[in-house]
Amino acid sequence: MSPSEGASISSAVPTSLERRDRGANSLRLALSKRVYLPACSIAAVAAVLVAIGWSNRWGGANFSGSLTSLRVVVAGPATLVIIGIFLIVERLRPAQRRPIFARGYRQDLIYTVLNATLVVPLVTALTLSFSEVVSRSMPWLVLARISVLPRWFAIAAIFVAMDAMNWLAHLANHRVRVLWRFHELHHSQEDMNVLTVFRTHPLIHVSYLVALVPGVVLVANGTLPIVGLVVYGGIVAFAHSNTNLGFGRLERVFVSPNYHRIHHRLDWPQDVNLGFALTIWDQLFHRAVFPTKETIRADTGLPGRPLAVEQAGHRPRHLSVLAAQLIGPFRPMDATTKLPSIRNKTLEPPSTAVRTSGGAATHSDDVARHTRERVLR
Ligand SMILES: [Zn+2]
Numbered sequence: 001m002s003p004s005e006g007a008s009i010s011s012a013v014p015t016s017l018e019r020r021d022r023g024a025n026s027l028r029l030a031l032s033k034r035v036y037l038p039a040c041s042i043a044a045v046a047a048v049l050v051a052i053g054w055s056n057r058w059g060g061a062n063f064s065g066s067l068t069s070l071r072v073v074v075a076g077p078a079t080l081v082i083i084g085i086f087l088i089v090e091r092l093r094p095a096q097r098r099p100i101f102a103r104g105y106r107q108d109l110i111y112t113v114l115n116a117t118l119v120v121p122l123v124t125a126l127t128l129s130f131s132e133v134v135s136r137s138m139p140w141l142v143l144a145r146i147s148v149l150p151r152w153f154a155i156a157a158i159f160v161a162m163d164a165m166n167w168l169a170h171l172a173n174h175r176v177r178v179l180w181r182f183h184e185l186h187h188s189q190e191d192m193n194v195l196t197v198f199r200t201h202p203l204i205h206v207s208y209l210v211a212l213v214p215g216v217v218l219v220a221n222g223t224l225p226i227v228g229l230v231v232y233g234g235i236v237a238f239a240h241s242n243t244n245l246g247f248g249r250l251e252r253v254f255v256s257p258n259y260h261r262i263h264h265r266l267d268w269p270q271d272v273n274l275g276f277a278l279t280i281w282d283q284l285f286h287r288a289v290f291p292t293k294e295t296i297r298a299d300t301g302l303p304g305r306p307l308a309v310e311q312a313g314h315r316p317r318h319l320s321v322l323a324a325q326l327i328g329p330f331r332p333m334d335a336t337t338k339l340p341s342i343r344n345k346t347l348e349p350p351s352t353a354v355r356t357s358g359g360a361a362t363h364s365d366d367v368a369r370h371t372r373e374r375v376l377r
């Protein structure tokens with residue numbers, strides 16, 4: 001046997017390193033058929049942050065005090081009163097008529113309870129840990145006290161900058177596939193209501209941690225008081241209410257229910273109107289679509305129902321749907337599926353909404369089927 005023949009035979013026999021690589025590849029392939037592996041990275045980030053915070057004793061912060069404050073913001077007396085008022089307003093002036101105990105309302109009530117109980121401790125842990133990691137690893141980011149800067153100005157600056165960061169994270173939720181897997185739950189709601197603000201996957205909060213950065217930067221000059229966070233939460237909750245209400249000229253600044261409904265439209269790319277409280281970021285980045293008569297009563301949800309929803313089927317099966325929705329981001333996903341984007345359309349919304357068009361214009365078969373099911377249920 002010539003030396004070259006020997007070399008070719010030895011290259012055909014896999015080395016132990018190659019065997020290990022092939023083994024790892026086939027394991028990854030087998031796993032990815034059952035689990036959407038990138039989603040695990042978000043869970044891992046959350047776990048690492050909680051572990052860091054725990055081991056650092058939350059950077060000296062008072063965990064139970066922060067937990068109580070966040071609980072007050074999410075479900076304190078003021079928040080409950082505000083939500084109660086909004087629930088009445090949306091019954092008086094509904095965008096879409098719905099039974100008082102519509103399936104979507106009941107499902108969102110479960111999410112509200114879930115947030116007030118289990119999600120609040122998780123978000124407290126993530127918040128304290130992330131703030132500590134940022135201020136410790138990037139101390140230059142934290143501004144010293146500026147004596148000429150009034151406290152109210154610092155608080156207003158945090159409010160606006162926090163909203164900008166939320167906008168950015170929300171855009172990422174729509175453009176980055178792994179984040180979209182967690183965010184699509186929020187968009188699966190077909191019975192929009194005030195409590196839809198709570199219809200979020202617990203791990204999506206990882207993506208919104210960047211909104212804490214302005215608070216870290218300006219911490220020596222002012223901090224957002226609890227009442228500020230309650231007001232902010234109230235604006236965001238009201239934007240989700242099933243209320244037929246626009247803000248007229250004020251809509252050039254603040255998000256109204258009619259404005260945010262366009263973000264949840266069933267028959268249109270949903271990476272528009274991403275603003276939480278302010279519409280200025282959407283206008284700056286050409287993603288603002290202002291309400292018209294047709295958009296006010298438009299259907300909401302996801303075409304083809306890629307995620308389990310309580311509206312499908314004869315019975316709502318709230319708890320099994322909840323379980324399916326929470327494990328939804330970890331389902332395997334076709335990597336070639338494109339996320340629908342406004343980049344592929346003009347900014348003019350179609351002149352006919354799903355409910356009134358009866359199958360015309362931009363309907364896909366999925367949307368038409370979805371709408372038929374809704375009418376029949
Ligand atoms: Zn969204």
Ligand SMILES: [Zn+2]
Binds near residue numbers: 260263264
């Ligand atoms: Zn929303």
